[in-house]
Amino acid sequence: MKLESTLPERPGFLFVVPAFNLLALLICFMLVPSFVSQYGVAMELPVSRYQMERPTDATVITVTAANRDTPPSYWLEREDVSLSELSERLDARRGDESSPASTVLLQVQKGVPVEIQQSVAEMALQKGFRVWVLGQPPEDAGAPATAVPKRR
Template identity: 40%
Template structure:
């Protein structure tokens, strides 16, 4: 006696199911894989520091730009050194928190000039922060 199959020779959907399963698993592995990976490095919880710069909405911004003599700006107003010191002394309030001044300096300004202005602002009763630019990897 010979056994004969009663199924048709080509059953398309029965051959497609394993391929769909394979693609589904591959898709799940690609989508979910990165969520199971640990981030590189060491996790460190930083302590709070009293040396963090607080946000100051009412800080004065003093900008030193190139010129002969160096051009001083208080906000968007151009001033001389004497006018700057006088204006800052006017803005110093009695009591309350110490006012803050940020000093932005162009790269070509001599350090001595920047230091002289910073000392005058300190003598006017302000807390001074010297601002720098972002680090770049470009070589001049």
């Protein structure tokens, strides 16, 4: 006995249902972000005296040394100065009304003794400047991820 279907074949129905599913999924992706809202209450925070401000007119002092045995070099902005000249120029900058720099950014190269860094920071603090000590990125921060350490 051979069984045959009396209904005609309609394969198009098998392709229409997934198309409706895809259309519904696209509509959901387009509409859902408009329904999502931020939770919470909008408020203004009070001014804090601990809030840090961005120094726009800061004076940059750099202290460099080749090693611990050599005397350090002092740089004010991009100019090489001695320690006494540095003190005089800081006095001049503090008294100058045209450039009211009140912040000193102190950058100390690796290998410079901490005592020298402290003496320069104390000198700037005594002259009425605020001192920010700048850090340095770790030495391996610029190394590529594929770098292999040397073996002995």
